[in-house]
Amino acid sequence: MVTMKEIARLANVSSATVSRVLNNSGYVSDDVRKRILKIIEETGYIPSEHAKALRTKQSNVIGVILPKLSTETASRIVNGISEELAKHGYQILLTNTNLDPKKEIEYVKLLKSKQVDGIILLATNRGEELLEEIKKLRIPFVATGQEMEGVPSVINNNFQAAKEITNLLIEKGHRSIAFIGVDETDYEVGYKRKAGYVAALEENQLPVANKWLGKAEFTIESGYSTAKKIFEASIEKPTAIVAVTDRLAIGAMEYLKEQGLEIPGDVALTGMGASDLSRYVSPKLTTVDFLSEYTGAEAAKTLLEILQEGTSIEKKQIDYRLMIRDSI
């Protein structure tokens, strides 16, 4: 491999000078600069980032830890991160926990050892242990997906969005609104969205019925079976369902159709996430768009600010958009 030393030798200069032209730092006379550039061109020399990083303590790579890449939200967020970062000359070192929270800590350490300049975590839970590790490591850090105590977080307003979409149903005259949620250890999606739903009911003096409160996994199939369970358990059926993800809503939609129920005539239905899917099922699903690319870009920006200015916000809340379509 051709090294800087080799370039220096060929150009009859010291490697310090080669370094200067490469980094545009310090003075270098014009002919020397040209001579060096020419030789670099001819030899196809590419500087070693490892050596550079070892000296400068800066790698221009950002670590990203995510639970799973193959969900639409995750890939949209990562896409947003990657585009924003690329603009500023940073690359992404990607680590995938495959939903194993223990790996989060392992990967934080790994990324530290790879000397990334900062880390963005797409969080699904708010692990205490993880938090401590992050603080111990003193590495610039931004969480998204979940708000993490004492760590800059860019998050969606899950409470408000769930409340608003439930209110939409109430305004349409629904009084019996079932809910398909997920485990509350996922604080934002499980707890906050449920809290929003409950708040909407309570503010309208509607009772929150336990039998109408379903808990599902993150799959379409689980949406189906949870809807089924809710309907089979009740004599008086709900006239609307709020599901915390589009996939759950679509699973529920399958069930309702199978039962010969009209949507939204017999039962109205809402999802969350504005997935591609939501636009092409029929009826088109009413949902909320959390602007995932934008969320990712904002997380990246936040990290970049920390890196450049040392300052940091505690928390940034991203807007959402209600997508009112045909399912309500």
Added chain:
Amino acid sequence: MVTMKEIARLANVSSATVSRVLNNSGYVSDDVRKRILKIIEETGYIPSEHAKALRTKQSNVIGVILPKLSTETASRIVNGISEELAKHGYQILLTNTNLDPKKEIEYVKLLKSKQVDGIILLATNRGEELLEEIKKLRIPFVATGQEMEGVPSVINNNFQAAKEITNLLIEKGHRSIAFIGVDETDYEVGYKRKAGYVAALEENQLPVANKWLGKAEFTIESGYSTAKKIFEASIEKPTAIVAVTDRLAIGAMEYLKEQGLEIPGDVALTGMGASDLSRYVSPKLTTVDFLSEYTGAEAAKTLLEILQEGTSIEKKQIDYRLMIRDSI
């Protein structure tokens, strides 16, 4: 930051010895080993990968270059790559060209400078320039998505899949089969899939009609408008449409429904890709599953083999699966 030297000092040994326990290489007496391990634990020491890579010329990271993360196929492939790589202790350095082919070359160089151990490219075209750069750089390399001359490639059998799905339609008695394709500079998706369609028609002595050959972009909207163009241009309408992606098929589906045409009664329709979407539109779309996660995993395995054994296959063809559903 605590370094190996510091650990050595605290343990009253040389850094060579610390290095030996860290890497489980060479002999270290048991008490020394324990003493060192304890100090590493207490200090939270994390070795610098840059220093290590600088010495060993090995970084345990693989560069991935992709055109866009936010397509289902891409994120599934990357997920497959990442899972397979993680098993072997490798991480992914992700670069995203955002569909700008010029960036492919730039990123190959960048990844080289980051001293990745190898590169996986999700290719959308077969750029000559890029090929040359890769060969010049002598870096372990695997292409997927497109077959690249003289470079190990793991690809789907696009020709055969397109031919088979077209044959399905022919077997059902269709004689007037339209086609929605994409630009042929995308050799695999644009050229090969079209060739498969054409081959099926010709082997059955069916004419290939120019007016039924549509060319679209990779969007649902484009599927819609291309279907529209084909139908409006013809007096005798086709009774079936082969689209080269699910999104195009779904766009076409929208158009057909709008025209009051029954699917598959009036017009049968097929897509390709087995996207999530394809299962939940109605009617459910007949398509072909190219096993993207598996394709990604195979690409990773191929690269790992090159890295470990120096050997390499020229080309690996991934199986596909026909998903026969309700749209035909």
Added chain:
DNA sequence: CTGAAAGCGCTTACAG
């Protein structure tokens, strides 16, 4: 405007 030299944090052949 340019160079010599030190040093970033590791690993590894060599010597003992």
Added chain:
DNA sequence: CTGAAAGCGCTTACAG
């Protein structure tokens, strides 16, 4: 079983 030393390929304060 362990250490001293060289070296990986850069950058940067210092000197001229």
